[in-house]
Amino acid sequence: MSRVQAFFSAVWDFVVGDDWRTALGVVLALGLTALVAETSVAAWWIMPLAVLALLALSIRRAARGATRSG
Amino acid sequence: MAELSGAEIGLAVSVFLACTVEAVEALTIVLAMGTTRSWSSAMSGVGAATLALAAIVAALGPALTALPIGVLRVVVGGLLLIFGLQWLRKAILRSAGLKAKHDELEIFREEAETARALGGKPAGFDAYAFTISFKGVLLEGLEVAFIVLTFGANQKHVALAAVAAAVAVLVVIAAGAAARAPLARVPENTMKFAVGVMLSSFGMFWGAEGAGANWPGGDAALLALIPGVLIAANAIVWMLRRAVPVAGVEQPAPVEAGEPAGVSA
Numbered sequence: 001m002s003r004v005q006a007f008f009s010a011v012w013d014f015v016v017g018d019d020w021r022t023a024l025g026v027v028l029a030l031g032l033t034a035l036v037a038e039t040s041v042a043a044w045w046i047m048p049l050a051v052l053a054l055l056a057l058s059i060r061r062a063a064r065g066a067t068r069s070g
Numbered sequence: 071m072a073e074l075s076g077a078e079i080g081l082a083v084s085v086f087l088a089c090t091v092e093a094v095e096a097l098t099i100v101l102a103m104g105t106t107r108s109w110s111s112a113m114s115g116v117g118a119a120t121l122a123l124a125a126i127v128a129a130l131g132p133a134l135t136a137l138p139i140g141v142l143r144v145v146v147g148g149l150l151l152i153f154g155l156q157w158l159r160k161a162i163l164r165s166a167g168l169k170a171k172h173d174e175l176e177i178f179r180e181e182a183e184t185a186r187a188l189g190g191k192p193a194g195f196d197a198y199a200f201t202i203s204f205k206g207v208l209l210e211g212l213e214v215a216f217i218v219l220t221f222g223a224n225q226k227h228v229a230l231a232a233v234a235a236a237v238a239v240l241v242v243i244a245a246g247a248a249a250r251a252p253l254a255r256v257p258e259n260t261m262k263f264a265v266g267v268m269l270s271s272f273g274m275f276w277g278a279e280g281a282g283a284n285w286p287g288g289d290a291a292l293l294a295l296i297p298g299v300l301i302a303a304n305a306i307v308w309m310l311r312r313a314v315p316v317a318g319v320e321q322p323a324p325v326e327a328g329e330p331a332g333v334s335a
Contacts, residue, residue: 014212014213014216015149015152015153016152017152017153017156018156019156019159022152022155022156022159023152026148026151026152026155026277027148030144030147030148030277030278030280030281031281033277033278033281033282033283034144034281034282036283037281037282037283038282042283042284043278043281043282043283043284044278044283044284044285044286044291046278046283047274047277047278047283048274048295048298051151051155051270051274051299052302054155055155055158055159055162055270055302055303055306056306058155058159059159059162059163059306059310062159062163062168063163063166063168063310063313063314066168066314
């Protein structure tokens, strides 16, 4: 891996972390908020709903098939 | 002294907590290097990493604050939210027992053992102690630098964020010097949980504002968002504890259709 590749890989790991779907979901939710904000409909409720859904889905993926310590 | 707004207090508390957690983790590594290899080389590593972090903040801070407020809020809000959800996800998994909690004593033992196994402590400069301390402080510090920059730039208060971070580091150093041991009793996961809640709430608030949404009640919406995220996160922990089986405990076999419960064939 070249140094440039290693740099971008480190930046990706740092910002996006181990769940790229959540990062993508945040970007999409912000985009949807921007689109709805252009209309006469209130747009503030989109982010709380999106965050709740993204968090729950991310935890569900991580917990699938897992067992917990006592 | 000028009074701080609610958002500024939130900024200071979030940065302080995040920085305390990361400083505790960095302290463990530096202590292991100092006690097993060389204090002067380990401290040189700490100094070099601190300078590197200061340079990053000094270089990127003015660039971020120069962005138009709308662009800044959507970019910073989005990044804070992504970052906050990562912290919150890990803290939830740890609280529910699905991920091992940070054990500073165990990490200290491992680092010290590896350092001792290398043997041959040099009389002068110890490159190993320097490098490990440098990397430890830089990597743990990068997350804090990111939070200081994004939070601070958004509130136009990088200085306040930097002061909160510096106070946290000083508190951890003082506690470490007094204890002369890794700070194993710091409730790291609780603090990470709190940071995750704060970053996610502020990220959501600023991101939506930057994207053009208007929050009902303006800044007061944060007073609903922060407890809302906290309650949701705790509810997820509660559900995980109920739904996920404990390791080593045999689960009852599923009952076949038509078979009365508790009756074996």
